[in-house]
Amino acid sequence: MRVLLIEDEDHIREIAQLSLESVAGWETRQASGGHEGLALAASEHPDAILLDVMMPDLDGPGTLARLRADPATADIPVVFLTAKTRTSERQELQELGAAGVIKKPFDPMSLAAQVAEILGWTL
Template sequence: MTAKRILIVDDEELIRISTQLCLEETAGWEVLTASSGSEGLIKAETEQPDAIFLDVMMPDIDGPTTFKKLQANPATRHIPVFLLTAKAQSSEQRQFAQLGVTGVIPKPFAPMSLAKQVAEVLGWQI
């Protein structure tokens, strides 16, 4: 079984690094990172990850806009997307879920259980 490939798109370096380390250590997944929505769109198309973690609040293109662009592209629309957000109000989470994302993960999240949480949603073995 080949390792799953995950793309983390977040403008905060510490979150990219800590999430990457946790996913690599707890699940053995290969993790790619992007520091902006623009970079994330390019990497998603060229690298074809198995899932994408997308920060909601980013300076250049925010998460929901990036998600809409991923959905508009036939090369990336099939990739499951999880939004990472500090906006934990249930109304905001419902709004994000209505976009059609696979899941919404509130920040701060428990890094050590993140892979398990994602694997359960996607039906992956870890």
């Protein structure tokens, strides 16, 4: 599986990449913001995208809207990463078209299992 991580915080991207590659053996690519992530999603067409909600310039919901508007990326499942923990906030994110929501901080040892469960993948 190929996963694109779109996250503005370097350390979170690094931890997520190490987790997904070492625990699940998935290939990962990284983007530090929404615009870079859109370009990589269109050129790489990953199997899934992990997308931070709060980023400068182009936030997660804005990035998701652009992904859905582009026929080349419209069908890529997106899982939001967020520090927002209220049920209503998580529900709003899923209503935007996300496959699911994972709370930050996440457990690096269970991140791949959480993503797999949301997307119906087997590890």
